[in-house]
Amino acid sequence: MSPRRRILPGSANPLGATWDGNGVNFALFSAHAEKVELCLFDRRGLREVERITLPEYTDEVWHGYLPDCRPGQLYGYRVHGPYDPNEGHRFNAHKLLLDPYAKAHAGSFEWSDTHFGFKPGTPKQDLIADKRDNARFMPKCRVLDTAFTWGDDRRPNVPWPETIVYEAHVRGMSMKHPGVTNGMRGTFLGLTQPGIIDHLRRLGVTTLQLLPIHAMIDEKHLADKGMRNFWGYNSIGFFASDARYYSASPHGDFKTMVARLHDVGIEVILDVVYNHTAEGNHLGPTLSYRGIDNLSYYRLGPDGKRWYENYSGCGNTLNLAHPRVLQMVMDSLRYWAEDMHVDGFRFDLAASLVRGKGGFDHTSGFLDAVRQDPVLSKLKLIAEPWDLGGDGYRVGRFPPGWSEWNGRYRDTVRRFWTGEGGVIGDLASRLTGSSDIFGWGGRRPWASLNFVTCHDGFTLADLVTYERKHNEANLEANKDGSDANYAWNCGHEGPSPYPEITALRARQSRNLLATLLLSQGVPMLLAGDEMGRSQKGNNNAYCQDNELGWVDWSQVDEDLLAFVQMLIGLRKSHPVFRRPRFFEGKRLPNSPLKDIVWITPEGREMGQGDWTTPFARTLGFVLGGESCAVDNLTGREEMDDTFLVLLNAYHEAVPYVLPPPHLGRSWELVLDTNDPAGKQAGTQWMAGITYPLGSRSLAVLRRSGGLRNGPRDASVSPGGVPQDETEGNVE
Numbered sequence: 001m002s003p004r005r006r007i008l009p010g011s012a013n014p015l016g017a018t019w020d021g022n023g024v025n026f027a028l029f030s031a032h033a034e035k036v037e038l039c040l041f042d043r044r045g046l047r048e049v050e051r052i053t054l055p056e057y058t059d060e061v062w063h064g065y066l067p068d069c070r071p072g073q074l075y076g077y078r079v080h081g082p083y084d085p086n087e088g089h090r091f092n093a094h095k096l097l098l099d100p101y102a103k104a105h106a107g108s109f110e111w112s113d114t115h116f117g118f119k120p121g122t123p124k125q126d127l128i129a130d131k132r133d134n135a136r137f138m139p140k141c142r143v144l145d146t147a148f149t150w151g152d153d154r155r156p157n158v159p160w161p162e163t164i165v166y167e168a169h170v171r172g173m174s175m176k177h178p179g180v181t182n183g184m185r186g187t188f189l190g191l192t193q194p195g196i197i198d199h200l201r202r203l204g205v206t207t208l209q210l211l212p213i214h215a216m217i218d219e220k221h222l223a224d225k226g227m228r229n230f231w232g233y234n235s236i237g238f239f240a241s242d243a244r245y246y247s248a249s250p251h252g253d254f255k256t257m258v259a260r261l262h263d264v265g266i267e268v269i270l271d272v273v274y275n276h277t278a279e280g281n282h283l284g285p286t287l288s289y290r291g292i293d294n295l296s297y298y299r300l301g302p303d304g305k306r307w308y309e310n311y312s313g314c315g316n317t318l319n320l321a322h323p324r325v326l327q328m329v330m331d332s333l334r335y336w337a338e339d340m341h342v343d344g345f346r347f348d349l350a351a352s353l354v355r356g357k358g359g360f361d362h363t364s365g366f367l368d369a370v371r372q373d374p375v376l377s378k379l380k381l382i383a384e385p386w387d388l389g390g391d392g393y394r395v396g397r398f399p400p401g402w403s404e405w406n407g408r409y410r411d412t413v414r415r416f417w418t419g420e421g422g423v424i425g426d427l428a429s430r431l432t433g434s435s436d437i438f439g440w441g442g443r444r445p446w447a448s449l450n451f452v453t454c455h456d457g458f459t460l461a462d463l464v465t466y467e468r469k470h471n472e473a474n475l476e477a478n479k480d481g482s483d484a485n486y487a488w489n490c491g492h493e494g495p496s497p498y499p500e501i502t503a504l505r506a507r508q509s510r511n512l513l514a515t516l517l518l519s520q521g522v523p524m525l526l527a528g529d530e531m532g533r534s535q536k537g538n539n540n541a542y543c544q545d546n547e548l549g550w551v552d553w554s555q556v557d558e559d560l561l562a563f564v565q566m567l568i569g570l571r572k573s574h575p576v577f578r579r580p581r582f583f584e585g586k587r588l589p590n591s592p593l594k595d596i597v598w599i600t601p602e603g604r605e606m607g608q609g610d611w612t613t614p615f616a617r618t619l620g621f622v623l624g625g626e627s628c629a630v631d632n633l634t635g636r637e638e639m640d641d642t643f644l645v646l647l648n649a650y651h652e653a654v655p656y657v658l659p660p661p662h663l664g665r666s667w668e669l670v671l672d673t674n675d676p677a678g679k680q681a682g683t684q685w686m687a688g689i690t691y692p693l694g695s696r697s698l699a700v701l702r703r704s705g706g707l708r709n710g711p712r713d714a715s716v717s718p719g720g721v722p723q724d725e726t727e728g729n730v731e
Contacts, residue, residue: 010065012058014353015331016101016239017075017143023067024143028077028099029060029324030293032089036062039096045074045107045140060324071145074106075099076138079292083117083129088295088305090286092117094131098288100328102141103239103335104250107213109225110137115285126282126306138287139215139243146339148255155343156265158206160403160446160522163380164568165269166205167454168527169231170213170245175550187247188213188257197264203561204568207267207380207385209346211455213254215240216468217278217287222543225475230545231455233348234314236278236287238332252342258341267343269380270336274318274329275352275387281308281315289318296322299355311352311387320366324599329353330369330376337375344380346405351387351394352532359391367399377401382449396437398449404523406434406448407689413452414463414486417511417696419649422614426599427623427647433520435582444580448521452512453529456482458539460529463487464508465494470537473548481540484556494537507696510563510673511647514698517567530564532557547675559676570670570700576625576640593624593642603657603688617650618693622663641680642703643670648693656699663687664703672699 010025018025026038040050054064077099081091095117096104113119114134118126173184179195190196191208200208214238218229232242247252258268273410279290289297299317303308308316320326336342347353354364361367370376386393398404409430416427429436433445453460458469467489469481490496490504509532516523527533528551535541541549571577583596598606599620610616625640644667648654658667667685671678674694684704685691693699 008065010063012061024069026061031060033081041074073143074140085306090294096135099141103141103144104142107139112137117286165524169211188253194259203417209269227543228545231542234278269344271346273348275349276312276314285548299713313388346382349387350383400441409450418488425611445520450521451524453526461534464505466537467537588626591626598620622644644701646699655692661687667701670700
């Protein structure tokens, strides 16, 4: 040991490399290691200048303190122990390892056979250890001083009912924006530029959800083809942001982005991938966790400890049943919440995080830890409620306090607008917050995060342009990506020269967007959908870090953008579209209206037989905006307008008789997707007459006269039906 490097015992807490103003404490958990060496590197990370054995081992943590170490120091670990895959141990001190708690990485990762703990291609595969050193091909960890002047930064704390999520990719949003300078393209600072922030503000979204930004590794099969993992669902470090997203500071750029977005009232949510790591299956590389303590960090297979349980489809599954692994995840979440000021998290394949020995576990340590955490429990928590396990589809089964990606919403809405019959009953539930899925335990409509498109699948423009995936650019023989798209190309696969098909596609896009933004629950838009962005039919652009995966700001459908802005404005202006409680189908106090009434094309209230009509491709409903229809949870009773929403997925126009006078004497047209220019908006329609609802179109009308604030008609029953009429016939 160099005389200038006096290693002191240090502390087992906190884990990671911690600068305290005088020196750096290094602490690494490993329950089964025999020795841990701290490797220090020069400023460029090319030469190992010193190797120091951590002197203390306390509570399964190896630790030491270097009083003359400073921020900026590059380091890694070599961990000694048995190499015995059959017993779950894969220690190999010839491999330089990344600190799981490192807050920054320096240098790039280069694929090399030296990263494997064994020699690939040998008859015994991973059973014999490899002695080659991989340090020259590895990024190094960087000691970080995380000081930052936040000023008066405050979380926007957008209430769930008012939340509108915008799912975006850091590079995808900023790479081609004309207002972003070259040095900032593709980075956190790129998202701080006025052009992008102004777009988000004008659009009206409240919450920016970013695809994974944690330090990641490009898979070998992609690197061999000269490609990259664009989406980033291949994390190797849960405290560090990936180097491709910052230009100046590993943490300062991110914090600047958050502060700028908070300044304009926009929240930041991170998509986080705690279900697996980039180390893959038993034939994967040894980069960090595997070489530090494989037996603790991963769920090993029931058929032998050599194998991994693979609920992620990526080769391994992190073992959150282990207290130290759970601690790492919780420490990571708190770091991003407290130090980096993010407003919430979307958990990729969240079902993997709560698996016990018997499968999905409602009492898992992870769910309990999050629920009781004084910081995390107050943030927005969104689950992708499935994984690849046999019982992994768990929509609606996460506990109170969580919102969930509602895959059933996506599929039902898509099926309806493709013209599929027999789905109106399911559609009604999806439009009203999916109480059949989430209406338990005091959960509210915002437990349903609604989406029609997301990063994984077709864009909105492609959903109405292609019926089949076109993933040839991924170089996987078009075998990747889902085949269950519920898409309709409107009569021609791909771009069409026919004006009538182009017009139909535009109308279908408006139908899908209007359905999404006028549904109860929390809507999520995919970045670029509001502008007509296409991926040329690629429904799995995970490796397309190029024009195919980026938002093209030079090709903006201004009419569609204006339509989405109008829809978001309508939703924000009228709380009846974002109720904090589920509908009950009951009459409103001091009103002849129910909170919701379902209407047939004949103008009568739907009866039981109407819901099961297999050929039905239309649905209409009245949202009662009278007193007590909406409660914003502050104790005030809110008054809103009453709206009539009509949906027609049939290939022909359907005359819709407007409801009888007791529901509204006259109606004002707000929008009709068959009238994109809004020429008919504001026209008045009297109760009982026929509204010409066009083929494959959606219309919204607002009650403009009659009962608002007026006395209840004595001839109307408590159920909202005239006393002299039977249920299901209010003509």
